[in-house]
Amino acid sequence: MNIILCAKQVVDVAEIKIDPATKKPVLAGVPQKISDMDKNALEEAIKIKEKHGGKITVVTVGAPDAKERMRELLAMGADEGVLLTQPPQTDYHMIAHLLAGAIKKIGSYDIILCGEASIDMFSGQIGPRLAGLLNIPQITYAQQITVEPTKVVSEKNLGEKSVTMESPFPVLLTVTKESNQPRLPSLMAILASSNKPIHEWSTTDIVSQTLQPKVQTLDVKGIPMQRKNIIFQDDLDQSVGKLVNELAKVGVLR
Amino acid sequence: MVLVYSDDPKLIAELLNKASDLAKQLQKKVIAVTIGSEQHAKDYIEHGADVVIIAQTTQQQFKAEEYTSILLSILKEHSNEIVLIGSNKNGKELASRLAARLDAGCVIDATNILLKDKKVTTERVVYSGNAIAVEQFFGSPQIITIPPRVFDPLPKNPNHKGEIIKKTVDVEQSASKIIKVQEMKSEGVNVEDAQIIVSCGRGFKKKEDIRLVSELADVLKGRTVGCSRPIAADLKWLSEDHWIGLSGHKVKPKLYVACGISGQIQHIAGMRDSGVIVAINKDPEALIFKSADYGIVGDLYEVLPKLTSAIKEKIG
Numbered sequence: 006m007n008i009i010l011c012a013k014q015v016v017d018v019a020e021i022k023i024d025p026a027t028k029k030p031v032l033a034g035v036p037q038k039i040s041d042m043d044k045n046a047l048e049e050a051i052k053i054k055e056k057h058g059g060k061i062t063v064v065t066v067g068a069p070d071a072k073e074r075m076r077e078l079l080a081m082g083a084d085e086g087v088l089l090t091q092p093p094q095t096d097y098h099m100i101a102h103l104l105a106g107a108i109k110k111i112g113s114y115d116i117i118l119c120g121e122a123s124i125d126m127f128s129g130q131i132g133p134r135l136a137g138l139l140n141i142p143q144i145t146y147a148q149q150i151t152v153e154p155t156k157v158v159s160e161k162n163l164g165e166k167s168v169t170m171e172s173p174f175p176v177l178l179t180v181t182k183e184s185n186q187p188r189l190p191s192l193m194a195i196l197a198s199s200n201k202p203i204h205e206w207s208t209t210d211i212v213s214q215t216l217q218p219k220v221q222t223l224d225v226k227g228i229p230m231q232r233k234n235i236i237f238q239d240d241l242d243q244s245v246g247k248l249v250n251e252l253a254k255v256g257v258l259r
Numbered sequence: 260m261v262l263v264y265s266d267d268p269k270l271i272a273e274l275l276n277k278a279s280d281l282a283k284q285l286q287k288k289v290i291a292v293t294i295g296s297e298q299h300a301k302d303y304i305e306h307g308a309d310v311v312i313i314a315q316t317t318q319q320q321f322k323a324e325e326y327t328s329i330l331l332s333i334l335k336e337h338s339n340e341i342v343l344i345g346s347n348k349n350g351k352e353l354a355s356r357l358a359a360r361l362d363a364g365c366v367i368d369a370t371n372i373l374l375k376d377k378k379v380t381t382e383r384v385v386y387s388g389n390a391i392a393v394e395q396f397f398g399s400p401q402i403i404t405i406p407p408r409v410f411d412p413l414p415k416n417p418n419h420k421g422e423i424i425k426k427t428v429d430v431e432q433s434a435s436k437i438i439k440v441q442e443m444k445s446e447g448v449n450v451e452d453a454q455i456i457v458s459c460g461r462g463f464k465k466k467e468d469i470r471l472v473s474e475l476a477d478v479l480k481g482r483t484v485g486c487s488r489p490i491a492a493d494l495k496w497l498s499e500d501h502w503i504g505l506s507g508h509k510v511k512p513k514l515y516v517a518c519g520i521s522g523q524i525q526h527i528a529g530m531r532d533s534g535v536i537v538a539i540n541k542d543p544e545a546l547i548f549k550s551a552d553y554g555i556v557g558d559l560y561e562v563l564p565k566l567t568s569a570i571k572e573k574i575g
C-alpha cells in the first residue's frame with residue numbers, strides 16, 4: 006500500500022499574542038508545529054501500514070525549517086519525507102498544484118491522507134482541491150477508516166448524520182481530530198528517524214506552468230474583544246448576589 | 260452572473276440577499292441552482308433570484324465528485340463571475356473541488372463580501388478566531404462559501420419576476436459508493452438560534468452533574484445547554500448539536516454562561532459574538548475570565564445551585 010500524507014507546518018495558534026495597540030496577532034516568534042489533524046492522519050496511515058504493509062511518504066509545502074518538524078512524523082512512523090519550498094506568495098490554488106505535482110512525481114499511490122483542516126487557517130480546502138486536480142474520489146471528515154486489499158470503507162462525520170462510504174484506490178481522505186489518538190514516538194524511534202530521508206525538491210522541478218495566486222491576502226486585522234472583565238471572588242453568596250444584580254441591570258434577566 | 264447554490268433552502272435564501280446586492284453593483288443577474296428538487300424554485304425568485312436552474316439528475320445523494328460535475332456543466336453555459344455556496348460540510352468540499360477543477364480562487368467561510376476597487380474582496384476569521392484575513396481575488400470565477408446566519412434573507416417579494424429553467428445534466432460518476440446513511444443521536448437543540456445558552460466543560464465530574472447546567476438554563480428561560488468539545492466529542496455526554504466552538508457551532512446569544520470551561524481560543528471562536536458573557540471557574544487564572552464580562556471564581560458545584568436559586572428569586 007503506498008500512502009501519501011500531506012502535512013502542514015503551522016503556527017501554534019494557542020501561543021499567539023495580540024498586540025494591545027494594533028489588536029493584530031503577533032506572529033513573530035510564535036512556535037511552529039505540525040497541524041494537529043495531520044498527526045491524526047499519520048496515525049491512520051501507520052495503522053494501515055501495520056495491517057497491509059507498504060510505504061508512507063510525507064509531503065510538505067513549507068519553509069526550510071519545516072524539515073525539523075517533519076522529523077517528528079518520521080519518528081512516529083512515516084518512511085520518507087518530501088519538502089517543497091514554499092513560494093513567497095501562495096494561495097490554496099498554488100499549494101494544491103504543488104502537492105499534486107509532487108504526488109505525480111512520487112508516482113504510485115493508493116491512499117492520500119490530509120487533515121480535515123489545518124489549525125491555523127481552518128478551511129479544509131487542500132484535500133478536496135487535491136482530489137479534484139488528481140480526479141480521484143474524496144472522503145472528507147473521515148473517521149473509522151477500514152482498509153481492505155482493494156478498497157477503503159470509512160465513515161464520514163457530518164454532525165447530524167454519519168455517511169459510510171466505500172471507494173476503490175486511489176482515494177483521498179481527510180481525517181478528523183476524533184478519529185484517533187496519535188502515538189508518541191519512542192526515544193529509539195526518534196534516534197532512528199535521523200536516518201530516514203527527507204528530499205528537498207524545488208518548485209520548478211514540480212510544475213512546468215508558472216503558478217500565480219488567485220487570491221491575495223490584503224490584510225490581517227485584529228478582532229476587538231472588549232469585555233468588562235468584572236470578576237467576583239470574595240464571599241460566594243455576595244458574589245452571586247452581585248452577579249445577579251449586574252445581569253438584571255444589563256437586561257438579560259427577564 | 261452571480262450563481263448561488265446550497266443543499267439547504269434556508270441558506271440559499273440568505274445567500275440570495277448578498278448575491279442580489281453584488282449583482283446590483285456589478286449589473287449582473289442572479290442565478291440560483293437546485294439539484295434534483297423543484298420544490299423551492301418559486302421561493303428563490305421571490306427572495307431575489309432572476310433565474311432558477313433546476314438540474315435534473317438521477318443523482319439523489321450528495322457526492323462531491325458528482326455535484327462538482329453538475330455545477331461544472333451549468334457553469335460552462337452561464338459564464339459566472341461569482342459563485343456563492345452555502346458553507347456546510349457538503350458545501351465546503353464541493354466548493355474546494357470545484358475551485359480545483361476550474362483553477363479558480365476560493366475563500367471558505369467568508370463573513371463579509373465587498374467590492375474594493377471593483378474587485379471581489381472577502382473577510383474571514385483565521386488563527387482560531389484571533390484575526391480576520393482580508394482576501395482579494397484575481398481572475399474569475401471567484402468561489403466563496405458563506406456560513407449560515409451571516410446574512411439575513413431578504414423579505415419575500417411576490418412582484419420579483421424570474422425564470423425557471425429545467426436542465427438535464429450528465430453526471431460524471433464517481434468510483435465511490437455510499438453504503439449507509441445513519442442519523443446521529445441528536446437531542447434536537449439548536450444552539451445557533453438560542454438567545455440564552457448555559458454551557459458546560461470538563462469542570463464537571465460526571466454526566467449526571469450536567470443537570471446543574473440545565474437547571475440554570477431553565478430558570479433563565481433559555482433552556483439551551485451548550486458544551487465544550489471534550490464533552491461532546493470525547494466523553495460523549497451530550498450530542499454534537501450542543502458543541503460550541505471553532506469546530507462546533509458558532510453562537511451569538513444575548514447571554515452566554517460558561518461553567519467549568521477553561522476558555523481555550525477554539526472555544527472562544529464559537530461564542531465570542533455573544534452579548535453578555537459570564538464565566539464560572541475555580542481557577543482565577545483561567546483564560547475564560549479574559550473573554551468574560553462577569554465572572555465568579557469558585558467551585559461550580561457550589562456556585563451553580565446558589566446562582567440558580569438567586570435568579571429564580573429575582574425573576575420570580
Ligand SMILES: Cc1cc2nc3c(=O)[nH]c(=O)nc-3n(C[C@H](O)[C@H](O)[C@H](O)COP(=O)(O)OP(=O)(O)OC[C@H]3O[C@@H](n4cnc5c(N)ncnc54)[C@H](O)[C@@H]3O)c2cc1C
Nearest residue numbers: 011012013066095096097119120122123126128129130131
Ligand atoms: C491570513 C491568511 C489567510 C489566507 N487565506 C487564504 C484564502 O482565503 N484563500 C486562499 O486561496 N489562500 C489563502 N491563504 C494562503 C495560504 O496559501 C493558505 O493559508 C495555505 O496554503 C494552506 O491553507 P490551510 O492551512 O487553510 O489548509 P487546509 O486546506 O485547511 O488544510 C487541510 C489539509 O491540507 C494539507 N495541507 C495544507 N497545506 C499544506 C501544505 N502547505 N503542505 C502540505 N500539506 C498541506 C494538510 O493535510 C492539512 O491538514 C491565506 C494565508 C494567510 C496567511
Ligand SMILES: Cc1cc2nc3c(=O)[nH]c(=O)nc-3n(C[C@H](O)[C@H](O)[C@H](O)COP(=O)(O)OP(=O)(O)OC[C@H]3O[C@@H](n4cnc5c(N)ncnc54)[C@H](O)[C@@H]3O)c2cc1C
Nearest residue numbers: 460461462487488504505506507519520521525526541559
Ligand atoms: C483544531 C482544534 C479545534 C477545536 N475545536 C474546539 C471547539 O469547537 N470547541 C471547544 O470547546 N474546543 C475545541 N477545541 C479544544 C480546545 O482547545 C480545548 O481543549 C477545550 O475547549 C477544553 O475544554 P474544557 O474547557 O471543557 O476543558 P478544560 O480545558 O479541561 O477546562 C476545564 C476547566 O474547568 C475548571 N474546573 C474544574 N473543576 C471545576 C469546578 N469544580 N468548578 C469550577 N471550575 C472547574 C478548570 O479550572 C478548567 O479551567 C479544539 C482544539 C483544536 C486543536
